[in-house]
Amino acid sequence: MSRYESQKRRDWNTFGQYLKNQTPAAVPLSHCTFNHVLDFLRYLDQFGKTKVHLPGCVFFGQPDPPAPCTCPLRQAWGSLDALIGRLRAAFEEHGGSPDQNPFATAPIRLYLREEYTKELVAGLSRNDTEKEHLLKVSSLQFQPQSPHKRNSNIVIKF
Numbered sequence: 001m002s003r004y005e006s007q008k009r010r011d012w013n014t015f016g017q018y019l020k021n022q023t024p025a026a027v028p029l030s031h032c033t034f035n036h037v038l039d040f041l042r043y044l045d046q047f048g049k050t051k052v053h054l055p056g057c058v059f060f061g062q063p064d065p066p067a068p069c070t071c072p073l074r075q076a077w078g079s080l081d082a083l084i085g086r087l088r089a090a091f092e093e094h095g096g097s098p099d100q101n102p103f104a105t106a107p108i109r110l111y112l113r114e115e116y117t118k119e120l121v122a123g124l125s126r127n128d129t130e131k132e133h134l135l136k137v138s139s140l141q142f143q144p145q146s147p148h149k150r151n152s153n154i155v156i157k158f
């Protein structure tokens with residue numbers, strides 16, 4: 001099994017577990033909407049390792065801040081984008097209809113674009129491994145859907 005396939009299987013299991021743990025009751029996959037996916041993405045932020053400065057931070061806009069700050073760590077946009085790509089494929093591989101694929105909806109694309117913009121304006125602070133990873137993920141997974149998005153992609157600088 002390729003690295004991509006095993007990662008996809010792991011992501012799919014994680015998402016399934018997340019739906020199962022919803023309160024007051026587990027959400028069956030057939031009832032899963034983009035709202036559950038958005039909540040899942042926000043939930044993942046607590047495990048993130050990317051510092052995205054808040055607008056009030058003195059280091060806002062600085063890619064390499066000279067001192068630590070209290071801004072929260074988040075998931076990198078590139079990781080979320082790649083994750084959504086894998087889950088979108090997994091959903092259909094598990095019998096989900098492409099027309100009802102919650103991972104392929106406009107609100108998810110919008111969320112990802114907002115996260116991406118936040119990282120751009122806030123400046124990025126990451127270690128080299130993460131940079132490398134993000135560049136790799138971006139080049140493999142990023143499929144521009146509009147001229148606007150394509151332009152945005154070119155703007156990425158580390």
Ligand SMILES: [Zn+2]
Binds near residue numbers: 057
């Ligand atoms: Zn900060």
